[in-house]
Amino acid sequence: MSAADPAPPCVLIAEGDPWVRDMLREMLLSVRCDARLQVCADGSEALTALASKPDLIIAARELTGLDGLDLLRKVRAKGPGLPFILMSSRSDSASVREALPLHPTAYLSKPLDLDNLRKRLKELLLAVGEQIACPVPPLQPGASLPAFLEQRRATADGGPLFADVQVAIKRALNPQGLNLKVLEEEVRSDPQVTAVLIAAANSAALHREAPVQTLLQALNKLGSTQSMNLILGLTLKRSARLTDPLLAQHAAHFWNLSLHTAEYARSLARMLDLDEERCYCAGLLHCLGDLAVLRCLQEWRLAGGELDEGHVHTSLKDFGAAFGSALRTRWRLPLSLRELIAAIYQLGGGVYSREILAMNLAGQLARLPADQGLEKVAENKTARLLKVGLAQLSRLRKVDNPEVKPREDAKAQVVEIKGEEPPAPDEATPS
Numbered sequence: 001m002s003a004a005d006p007a008p009p010c011v012l013i014a015e016g017d018p019w020v021r022d023m024l025r026e027m028l029l030s031v032r033c034d035a036r037l038q039v040c041a042d043g044s045e046a047l048t049a050l051a052s053k054p055d056l057i058i059a060a061r062e063l064t065g066l067d068g069l070d071l072l073r074k075v076r077a078k079g080p081g082l083p084f085i086l087m088s089s090r091s092d093s094a095s096v097r098e099a100l101p102l103h104p105t106a107y108l109s110k111p112l113d114l115d116n117l118r119k120r121l122k123e124l125l126l127a128v129g130e131q132i133a134c135p136v137p138p139l140q141p142g143a144s145l146p147a148f149l150e151q152r153r154a155t156a157d158g159g160p161l162f163a164d165v166q167v168a169i170k171r172a173l174n175p176q177g178l179n180l181k182v183l184e185e186e187v188r189s190d191p192q193v194t195a196v197l198i199a200a201a202n203s204a205a206l207h208r209e210a211p212v213q214t215l216l217q218a219l220n221k222l223g224s225t226q227s228m229n230l231i232l233g234l235t236l237k238r239s240a241r242l243t244d245p246l247l248a249q250h251a252a253h254f255w256n257l258s259l260h261t262a263e264y265a266r267s268l269a270r271m272l273d274l275d276e277e278r279c280y281c282a283g284l285l286h287c288l289g290d291l292a293v294l295r296c297l298q299e300w301r302l303a304g305g306e307l308d309e310g311h312v313h314t315s316l317k318d319f320g321a322a323f324g325s326a327l328r329t330r331w332r333l334p335l336s337l338r339e340l341i342a343a344i345y346q347l348g349g350g351v352y353s354r355e356i357l358a359m360n361l362a363g364q365l366a367r368l369p370a371d372q373g374l375e376k377v378a379e380n381k382t383a384r385l386l387k388v389g390l391a392q393l394s395r396l397r398k399v400d401n402p403e404v405k406p407r408e409d410a411k412a413q414v415v416e417i418k419g420e421e422p423p424a425p426d427e428a429t430p431s
Contacts, residue, residue: 008034009125014046014059014068015039015087019200020112023233024058030236031118032125033134043071050075054082056124060110061088061099072102083124087112111225114232139303145311149319152296153326159291160242160298162255163190165231178224184216191258191288193231194281197222199331200230211334214277239298247294247301250312254287254294257366261286261344264362267396272386274355282340283362285333289324290316296323347382357386365396 011028015021021039028035038054040046043066046059057075061068072084083105088095091109099107106120126132139148168186172179187193194215201218202211212218219227234240242248262283269279293315301307328338342348343356344363361382368377374397377383378390 008032008036009055010036010038010052011125012038012046012049012052012054012057012059013040014043014049014057014063014071016041016060016063017203019196019203019230020060020110023229023236026233026236027114027117028058028121028125031121032132034132035125043067046071047074056083056085058085059087061086061090061095069099069102072099072104076102085117085120111223111229113225114229136302139300139305143305145300145305145307145315146318148300148305149293149296149315152299153319153322154330156292156296156323156327157237157239158195158295158327159192159288160251160295161190161192161234161240163187163193165190165193165235169228169231178228180219180224180227181216183227184219187231188215189259189284191255191284191291192234194218195285195288195327195331195333196234197227197230198281198337199333200226202332202334211336213334213337214281216277239295239302242294242298244298244301244307246307246309246312247298250316251291251294254290258284258287261362261366264365264396265359268358268362268386268388269355271388271392271396272354272358274358278337279340279355279358279362282337282359283344283366285328285337286324286341286344286363288327289322290320292323292327293319352385354386357382361386361388365393 009032011032013021013024013028015024018041021041025037025039028037038049038052040049043059043063045065046057046063047066057071059068059071063071068086068088072086075082075084080103085106085108086099086104087108087110088099089110096107105124108117108120163186165187168183169178171186172183197215197218198212201221212221222230242251262280265279265283266276268274269276294312297307297312297315324341328341340355340359343352343359347356347360361377361380364377364380364382368374374390374393378388378393383389383393
């Protein structure tokens with residue numbers, strides 16, 4: 001693990017929570033991009049992985065099968081020299097004293113202090129002044145864009161970031177700690193942040209009661225440090241922000257559509273005495289599949305693939321729905337929240353709840369061209385079932401969308417976006 005050793009280090013990560021596991025992986029690669037990683041979800045798997053002779057082990061104490069302390073004990077039985085970072089939610093003096101005779105390289109309390117972790121990893125994985133260059137791997141000869149997207153569908157990281165999370169966290173910090181309400185106000189317009197925090201709050205490690213379905217619920221469930229770690233961890237991932245002007249233009253369109261839908265959903269929920277924040281959240285997340293496709297298209301271009309407007313339009317049409325469905329399923333977003341998202345595009349058969357109808361109407365209003373009247377919407381089945389007339393729809397349409405304002409800030413972070421707004425996607429195709 002030094003300049004004299006040309007072989008990239010092998011690092012074993014053992015962590016039960018999938019979101020913490022992913023964050024550790026991204027943190028490690030941000031420090032040493034050429035590291036060879038073995039990522040395990042339990043202690044038994046990690047014990048087997050010791051055969052690969054890792055250069056560093058990062059393990060949670062609270063592992064199933066074989067806990068991290070026992071794993072450390074077995075590693076030390078073979079020799080004292082292997083660096084071993086032990087993480088634990090148990091930071092009391094008795095727990096720390098129990099681990100000290102086994103000489104862990106570091107005993108880190110959860111939620112993790114990411115700055116401290118990064119410092120430790122640099123000390124262990126890099127020589128003084130050493131810098132590692134990791135160019136983007138080129139595409140395989142003959143690779144096609146549809147095949148690339150089909151392969152990425154099951155592993156896509158989601159959409160790009162729009163919020164400036166560093167600024168958001170700075171604004172939410174005060175002498176007493178992180179103000180979760182202020183943080184929620186700062187990042188509530190970002191679909192990726194919202195989806196990841198809700199998914200993390202519903203993970204097996206935390207899910208005990210009713211499912212978490214709004215951003216503020218997720219922040220309160222995760223707590224200040226874990227929320228901050230997850231949000232900052234998103235900035236470490238590939239293509240976390242779109243730098244390609246063509247792709248940024250399309251992303252701005254889908255983000256704007258998400259924000260308008262979310263605002264209409266919240267206004268309708270307020271009018272109909274429904275859960276405003278749950279409806280807002282569903283509206284915000286409904287274009288996440290399209291945004292994920294755009295992020296993968298940037299990866300395609302960075303790897304040397306050709307890309308033009310036609311490729312972008314076709315990719316969104318063919319893969320937007322599939323990416324959205326795959327993300328919502330893989331991240332295990334609550335089924336009731338997924339049902340509200342699906343209702344934005346179309347109503348299924350059977351009896352409809354008022355929330356389902358409100359989301360469908362919000363989608364219609366958000367996609368209605370500015371120069372088109374509301375008569376057809378008022379005559380539509382959804383509005384009639386909700387008993388929302390033309391006068392009420394007219395008042396709704398006049399409601400300002402304060403959440404649209406952050407678009408200019410985020411757009412400045414990405415690129416200057418120019419050109420015509422791209423066409424809206426097929427309303428019957430969920431993403």
